[in-house]
Amino acid sequence: MLRNVSRKGLRRRILGLGLGKEKSASSFSQFLKSPTRLVSLDHPDIWTLPPPPTTASSCSNSTASVIDGRLIAEEIRLGIASEVRRMKESIGKVPGLAVILVGQRRESQIYVSKKIEACNEVGIKSISTKLPECCTEDEVLNVLTSFDKNPSVHGILVQLPLPPHLNEAKILNAISLEKDVDGFNPLNMGNLAMRGREPFFIPCAAKGCVELLLQSGIEIMGKKAVVIGRSNIVGLPTSLLLQRHHATVTVLDAFTRNPECISSEADIVVSAAGVPNLVRGSWLKPGAVVIDVGTIPIEDPSCELGFRLTGDVCYEEAVRVASVVTPVPGGVGPMTVAMLLFNTLESAKRVCDF
Amino acid sequence: MLRNVSRKGLRRRILGLGLGKEKSASSFSQFLKSPTRLVSLDHPDIWTLPPPPTTASSCSNSTASVIDGRLIAEEIRLGIASEVRRMKESIGKVPGLAVILVGQRRESQIYVSKKIEACNEVGIKSISTKLPECCTEDEVLNVLTSFDKNPSVHGILVQLPLPPHLNEAKILNAISLEKDVDGFNPLNMGNLAMRGREPFFIPCAAKGCVELLLQSGIEIMGKKAVVIGRSNIVGLPTSLLLQRHHATVTVLDAFTRNPECISSEADIVVSAAGVPNLVRGSWLKPGAVVIDVGTIPIEDPSCELGFRLTGDVCYEEAVRVASVVTPVPGGVGPMTVAMLLFNTLESAKRVCDF
Structure with a gap:
């Protein structure tokens, strides 16, 4: 950073290399600080577990509307069923x-x-x-x-x-x-990321989240959105899709310092970290829209299946702060399945030119 | 959102469709609010032009170190030249x-x-x-x-x-x-975006920015980074690469409300909007690191080439607030060229198994 060598000087230095000043192969990797392989950077996301919330016996202070993902998904499935029947006929x-x-x-x-x-x-x-x-x-x-x-x-x-x-x-x-109706192929993901490009399929959970927002009349353009978690399956495609809808997106991971502070400035919070109760009331701006993609199975012998699903969001706290929340189960889950059906239908229509 | 229909009920509704209640083709698009094509969302980024800065006659209040991109790029080119010569021999x-x-x-x-x-x-x-x-x-x-x-x-x-x-x-x-040494193929971009995947080439400007940070000893992991602009060539790959380095990245575009406020909370600001003087001193946190990728040609008959290059960042204001800045020209520009040479060398080494 201190000195400047003229172009002529560099040429002389490069030519000088031939005069017995050859760098060895082992020194090659030293002139870039960037890692040779990005995969080496893929540290696992280990989130600091928050203390369990104090159980609230009632949600009487609830101010949030709850998005009924089951109902919206059902309407979509109804539309898909109609279209499948029309195709068959x-x-x-x-x-x-x-x-x-x-x-x-x-x-x-x-x-x-x-x-x-x-x-x-x-x-x-x-x-x-x-x-x-x-x-x-x-x-x-x-x-x-x-x-x-x-x-x-x-x-x-x-x-x-x-x-x-x-x-x-x-x-x-x-x-x-x-x-690839799940849309997990990297070419598909690249096409989702790049302006002017069109993916074959939008990954189902991401499309489900955005569709929930759109069906609920929530404006995305210009809004501050936070996506918590950066999995290839949910966090990444959701952040890319929200960007395509002109949200200003911040992706939080387990390395983020003070995620609570960043999250609490967002208009839209999509959580897909897979950590129960990670997102507490204090992580939310009053009036925020909260989409909980976390679906973590918790052992529960009292449930028919032997487990119940819980989300990332501390629901009883969120409903008192947010304006809109999705429940788990019954929020993004059914939408993800509906989007899989939608992608399969779209694929068939494309192949059959229908 | 208001009611819930049982699964049995939905099946009945779907079956009912066959009884003369067929939805027409035109209604198909209505059951999803998501746009049929994402390209339709690709509005141009038109940034609000800030007022021109008052000319500061001196930079006596400058607190920032200036990264000499020319010198760092030169060292890298020297390394590349050495390796090319070794390959030839x-x-x-x-x-x-x-x-x-x-x-x-x-x-x-x-x-x-x-x-x-x-x-x-x-x-x-x-x-x-x-x-x-x-x-x-x-x-x-x-x-x-x-x-x-x-x-x-x-x-x-x-x-x-x-x-x-x-x-x-x-x-x-x-x-x-x-x-594809520029790395603009969407498959390459998808591999850059996805954890566990490895792109063939990292787009040159993005790699140049991150290499400048690494060479200057600036820690990226856990830092709040803001990328201004979301072009396929610079903004997108830079945001993806910074995420691979575990920065918490927010991408600002022309639709962002109050970008100044978001930018001024960042530890690292990478600006690639292509708007002269967009990033004023007030956009920066004291001590921030500022990488200016803007290279906008401004007509200037007094220059040899008839134009001079200017960046996105109001340099004379930035040097008084930031801890580190890159100049334009002489910052990211030479690094981008050096990374192109690096990618070409890497490609040849891969093909020749050298």
Whole structure:
């Protein structure tokens, strides 16, 4: 930073290199401070767990409207069902979704069965393949390839997370872009990020969040939005989609200093950190809109399924501060499934030119 | 939002659709509020022009260190030159960069000649093709294809902006990913955005900004960063790269309400809006680090080239508030060129397995 060498001087220095002043290969990496591989930067997000909230026995101070995600999703599914029926009657074809589930993870099994059930309900044909936890990458890829070649399959979904011995990126990449209804292919994500580009599919949870805002009449353009969490599945695409809608977006992660302060300045808070009760009342600006994408299974023998879902947001505190909140369950969850159906329908319509 | 219909009820409603209650095709688009195409959301960023600063006759109150981008870039070019020479001596090959320039745009001509000159200086072989303003898309694509097939070309660069009659996305997409040293391919951008993924190339201006920060010993992790502007070329990749380095990033655009307030809370401000003097002293937190990527040509007959470059940042105000600033010219500009050379070298090393 201190001195300036003329261009001529540099040329002389470069030429000088030939005179026995050759740098060794090992010194090559030293002239850039940037890491050779970005993956080396991928530290896990470990959030500091907040103290549990004091149980509020009633929500009598509640000021927030609660967005009924189930009802909005239902209306959308109704529209999809109508369109599927029109497609069948017009061209004799229906959309098809193929789902691959690896292993016995309980929540994954439930999510897959919910998706299949939702397909059946709206008339989308579904195929599911279950593979054992110990299956090989090739076995998964073989199933994917057969779905990819099947013209009656318009969408392919690999339920995440995969067992750790399988390469998630490699498997997701094997889904052809035209059938990647989850929208997790990096080309699709790049097209979502870049102005002037159009992704084939908008990832379902992100689209579900924004659709909830739009259906609830909440303006996005020019608003300060905070997205908590930066997963490839939710946080990243949601931040990109909100930016496409001209929100001013800040992405918070576990490395953020004083996230509470930043969050409490936002008009719209979308939380997808996967940490129960992370977002307390003090994280919210009075009148903020709160979209809770957290869906963390908590053991609960009193529930039919043996667990209940909880969100990132401390609901009983949020309803006293925010103007609008989404519940968990019954908020973003049903919307995510509806958007999967929507993407599958869109895919079929694109292929069939309908 | 008001009522809840049971699943059974929905099934009945869906079945009811068959009984002469078919929704018409035109109503399909109505059940989602999300726009059919995201491109329709791509409003131009028109920033409100700030009043011109009162000219400060001296910078005697300056507190900021000035990052000498020229010197840092020179050191990097020296390292690249050394490595190119080592490559030539070891395997008899040198990296090759092909540049395509369409039209007579003065600044573009100057930028291209600077890039070619920098290539020559470090021993990278360069080829440039100039096409007339009125050329067809096919003519550009033909040149691209020939470069793409040429094994001595390891990087291909199309100087932007292109004349408006040419489809920029289509032309950039035609550069194979392995030679896209500008890193503007959406697949590359998606890989930059997604955790666990690795882009082939990091876009040069973004890499230049982060490298300046790293070389200057500025910590990024956990810092509040603001990126002003969201172009595909600078703003977007810079925000993504800073996030990969665990900064908490907010992207400001022309739709942001009170950008001055948000910017003045940031530890690191990267401005790439292309608006002279947009970032005033009041936009900066005392002690902030300011990276000015704006390079706006201003007519100036007294300059050798007939114009001088100015940045987004009101320099004379910034140096009194910030702890570190980059000048324009001599800050990010030379770093961007150095990163282009670096990416071309990396590409050649990858192809030659060197």
